[in-house]
Amino acid sequence: MALQLWSTFKEAIVVYTGLSPTTFFTLLVILFTLYYIITSLFGSSDTHQRHGSTRDFAAEMEPLKPPVQIGEVTEDELKDYDGNNPDKPLLMAIKGQIYDVSQSRMFYGPGGPYALFAGKDASRALAKMSFEEKDLTGDISGLGPFELEALQDWEYKFMGKYVKVGTIKTVPVTKPESTGEPSESTSRGVDASSIPHENHDAAEASKPHENTPSETAPVKSDENTPLSVDADKEE
Secondary structure: OHHHHHHHHHHHHHHHHOOOHHHHHHHHHHHHHHHHHHHHHHHHHHHHHHHHHHHHHHHHOOOOOOOOOOEEEOHHHHHHHOOOOOOOOOEEEEOOEEEEOHHHHHHHOOOOOOHHHOOOEOHHHHHHOOOOHHHOOOOOOOOOHHHHHHHHHHHHHHHHHOEEEEEEOOOOOOOOOOOOOOOHHHHHHHHHHHOOOHHHHHHHHHOOOOOOOOOOOOOOOOOHHHHHHHHHHHO
């Protein structure tokens, strides 16, 4: 049975290739040897390149440092954590709460699509999905209900994904110092007190004085005159 198969196989080689079985198997061995030599030469270089690139990539991708609590900082101090300094973590704030977003450096780091949010409190910009410079602030006054809801979703996302490392210090608003100049009302009051009032003088002049007889003193009635004449007649 095996001999019949071998003879059939040799006949098929002659029919389909036009070569003798010996020549066919010789060429087959040569081709296999060439394939092995070529793959050993070029395949090894590719393998070394892959291993070398893997080592370089591992060297570039250093392990992330654990988040460090920075406490309470001002907005100006937060700008130092925008990712441009490799020795400092990449931070970002929402509604006054600061989060370490170093693990998403591809998004918030230099060159990332959200790099302008790094080192800032971008609450208003996130609520409005705005990339304008004027919206890069933590002031959320005047926002609508949909914008506030969007901001709340961002806050929940940050709370669940990143570590909170600090808060933004609120700077108290200082009142303007007094210049020492009298105000308009004060100057008016001084000027008014220094000017005599005509009505006041007229009222004082119209008051009767105790030692001066009043011009409206009662005059003797004419009824007493006839009485005195009658008395003279009776005498």
